[in-house]
Amino acid sequence: MLPTSISSMKSLISPPFSPFSPLSLHFPKTKPFAFFSLPSKTTNVSYPKFLHVNPSMPSPRPPIFSIPIRQSHIETPQSFSPCGEVHVIVGPMFAGKTTTLLHRIQAQSNNGRAVAVIKSNKDTRYGLDSIVTHDGMKLPCWALANLSSFRQKIGPDAYDQLDVIGIDEAQFFEDLYDFCCEAADHGGKTVIVAGLDGDYLRRSFGSVLNIIPLANSVTKLTARCELCGKRAFFTLRKTDETETELIGGAEVYMPVCRQHYVDGQVAIGTARSVLESKKLECGSCT
Numbered sequence: 001m002l003p004t005s006i007s008s009m010k011s012l013i014s015p016p017f018s019p020f021s022p023l024s025l026h027f028p029k030t031k032p033f034a035f036f037s038l039p040s041k042t043t044n045v046s047y048p049k050f051l052h053v054n055p056s057m058p059s060p061r062p063p064i065f066s067i068p069i070r071q072s073h074i075e076t077p078q079s080f081s082p083c084g085e086v087h088v089i090v091g092p093m094f095a096g097k098t099t100t101l102l103h104r105i106q107a108q109s110n111n112g113r114a115v116a117v118i119k120s121n122k123d124t125r126y127g128l129d130s131i132v133t134h135d136g137m138k139l140p141c142w143a144l145a146n147l148s149s150f151r152q153k154i155g156p157d158a159y160d161q162l163d164v165i166g167i168d169e170a171q172f173f174e175d176l177y178d179f180c181c182e183a184a185d186h187g188g189k190t191v192i193v194a195g196l197d198g199d200y201l202r203r204s205f206g207s208v209l210n211i212i213p214l215a216n217s218v219t220k221l222t223a224r225c226e227l228c229g230k231r232a233f234f235t236l237r238k239t240d241e242t243e244t245e246l247i248g249g250a251e252v253y254m255p256v257c258r259q260h261y262v263d264g265q266v267a268i269g270t271a272r273s274v275l276e277s278k279k280l281e282c283g284s285c286t
């Protein structure tokens, strides 16, 4: 099937349209909630700053607190940096992680937010300039070795104007935790991360699970077991390669339910020992 481009994407900051497509410029950058500077050390009419109350918000508003506020907790406008968000999408291969990521990115873009998508440059299956789902949906992206290089690659000004950053194949980025922390906590970005929670042996894969404590939301998707059609939670590797990182698609991997994961591992283990014993019997084999 030929890849289908998400053509209605309005504010995608992507390499081919360097540095911005026309609609990606958003001056001034609007943020959902107003900044409140709290006037005194103690007040009984202000909302706690962390609620970021919008004055135009219709009733019912959050309750009014009377709390002592230490001066050190009051952010000055200069130091104020609105907080972003981290959303994590996990699951086995073929579960729709990339599809979900692209839909969420498109929805953000449709809302006028400036977006960019990053994938690992280890995955060269469909070239390096696009993210492509198993169904052929396609989106331009930045293919990088690590996330810390992103700001420099895109340019500091372009980075500052970004609202939303999508990360696909997150299991391949060692610096995922630090990047998400910095981008959301200090950069005010919404970071949407898609990746495998587990490898073919169902071990935690890369840093994906490490960012769960940073997350606003976590979505675990399931696929369909290729052998029985039930929900698939795991990825079975069909070959006898044992390295953790092995780029591939349906020729190497299949989504399976728990029963067929266990059966598959037994079958692969048996096949491997049969092959090993055959090798031993045959002196000329290496």
Ligand SMILES: Nc1ncnc2c1ncn2[C@@H]1O[C@H](COP(=O)(O)OP(=O)(O)O)[C@@H](O)[C@H]1O
Residues within 6 Å of the ligand: 091, 092, 093, 094, 095, 096, 097, 098, 099, 100, 132, 133, 134, 135, 223, 224, 226, 250, 254, 255
């Ligand atoms: N065994 C399979 N081989 C190829 N494509 C599959 C298989 N199982 C499901 N798919 C398709 O892949 C789509 C999900 O693709 P994608 O979003 O790229 O998944 P993920 O990023 O989780 O690997 C599914 O909607 C389905 O149409």
Ligand SMILES: Cc1cn([C@H]2C[C@H](O)[C@@H](COP(=O)(O)O)O2)c(=O)[nH]c1=O
Residues within 6 Å of the ligand: 092, 093, 094, 097, 098, 123, 169, 195, 196, 198, 199, 200, 201, 235, 244, 245, 246, 247, 248, 249, 253
């Ligand atoms: C299970 C497993 C997967 N991989 C690789 C295979 C693919 O290149 C990606 C996953 O892509 P998807 O978008 O989730 O379909 O990861 C790996 O290297 N090691 C594994 O154990």
Ligand SMILES: [Zn+2]
Residues within 6 Å of the ligand: 225, 226, 227, 228, 229, 230, 256, 257, 258, 259, 260
């Ligand atoms: Zn099954």
